[in-house]
Amino acid sequence: MPKIMSKITPDSPRPPGFLQSLMCFCVIVITIAGGLFGLGISLHALMFVCLLWVAVNAYFLGYGYPQIRELMTSALTRAMPAIYIFILIGMVISSFMHSGTIATLMYYGLSWLSPGLFLAVGMLLCALMSVATGTSWGTVGTLGVVFIGIGAAMNIPLPLVAGMIVCGATFGDKMSPISDTTNLAAMSAGTDLYRHIYAMLFTTVPSFIIALLIFLVIGMYYGEENIVLVEITSIQLALSTHFSLMPVVTLAPLLLLATLSIRRVPAEVTMSCSIVLAALIAIFYQGLSPIFVLNALWENSPGETGIDTLDSLLGRGGISSMSWTLLLAIMAIALGGILHGAGFLASLLAGIIKRVQRTASLVATTIVSGFLGNVAMGEAYISIILNCQLFKTKYAQNNIESAVLSRSVEEGSTMTTGLIPWTTAGAFYAATLGVDVLDYAPYAFFNYMNAIVAVVMAALGIGLLTPKAKSITAK
Secondary structure, three states, X not given: OHHHHHOOOOOOOOOOOHHHHHHHHHHHHHHHHHHHHHOOOOHHHHHHHHHHHHHHHHHHOOOOHHHHHHHHHHHHHHOXXXXXXXXXHHHHHHHHHHHOHHHHHHHHHHHHOOXXXXXXXXXHHHHHHHHHHOOHHHHHHHHHHHHHHHHHHOOOOHHHHHHHHHHHHHHHHHHOOOXXXXXXXXXXXXXXXXXHHHHHHHHHHHHXXXXXXXXXXXXXXXXXXXOOHHHHHXXXXXXXXXXXXXXXXXXXXXXXXXXXXXXOOOHHHHHHHHHHHHHHXXXXXXXXXXXXXXXXXXXOOOOOOOOHHHHHHHOOOOHHHHHHHHHHHHHHXXXXXXXXXXXXXXXXXXXXXXXXXXXXXXXXXXHXXXXXXXXXXXXXXXXXXXXXXXXXXXXXXOOOOHHXXXXXXXXHOOOOHHHOOOOHHHHHHHHHHOOOHHHHHHHOHHHHHHHHHHHHHHHHOOOOOOHHHHHHHHO
């Protein structure tokens, strides 16, 4: 009798069934979508409601409150590096503003870029920086902010500019050998890092080229319009008046950021060193008060150039500017901790995986699963780990190399996380660029084009690596 009773105690919760998991997930999606777009309810409040809903479902599975809290705490513990970066990015942006780093890039960017080539060249520059640094967030927080300012000066719609920035930044986040998601996907799928990157070349490069051509064609439309040279000249004059713009000095923090990232110095250390250098330049080169610079690291203030859009841009950054995003990220990660730890996602996907037979269908299911994981958990890291675990056996059964699994997981998780408003990446991009996710998402051509290309190529049998093919290559 005691043995029977022990099976229903809170210490031994049971796994959820498929229908319960499906209902749990559907209620989350309906609550967020309906509340946000239909009723205009705060996203944070909706996330709290979803947390309560999932917690109640976990309780009826046999989880006690201490266990539910531990599921949330464990997820937050795993996500602490991302939370640290949230805080540091706010200070990076603020310090780069006052050191003249952003002003220098804007000043010379306005001289070198034309409206016709701006979108295509901007995408390439963002891609190069994100490959070099391994972080899409750092690229969006630096070059992204610059391009938003330049795009506004050239009268190019900001959602279009933001979409271009996200495309370029995501390319490096997916392809860079020093990117955390790239390493995480390879590790979780059990494949070699460079084999994983090689596999991604088959689908990522064609998708990137297609997106680049699209931006080139769109840019030609804006290239036909006359630039208001007076406005650009006034912005350059305002920047040169309020900042000393010697690139050797002002670009040093950005160069340090890229150099340390390439040398694989931890992101927290890299950003901290760049913040310190930028603050020193702001104090000793730009002549700002140390008290002002240190206070700006917490809460930046608008510039005083007399140009409203420029003043607003120069006032971005600071830890406080990331509070909305950071709080949303904490709640989303806690929600994902319960969904993952209690087995809701595993139960939901297990029934679907069994029914998948064709290779193209398997790739498509993996990509969709990564997207749904981001929607449910608000964080690509957990989605990458979970989906590699869920699909690993199926790929092995179909004699498909694990590098294709890691590639497909990234195409579902890494590529879509910035297109969902409540994910950590989506919220960060929106807060940093000042453009809502749903406004720039239609223009993030590369991010969703990659999934389409991947499925089409799988259906055609192109780029599918098999364990046998790998051994032949090795010989």
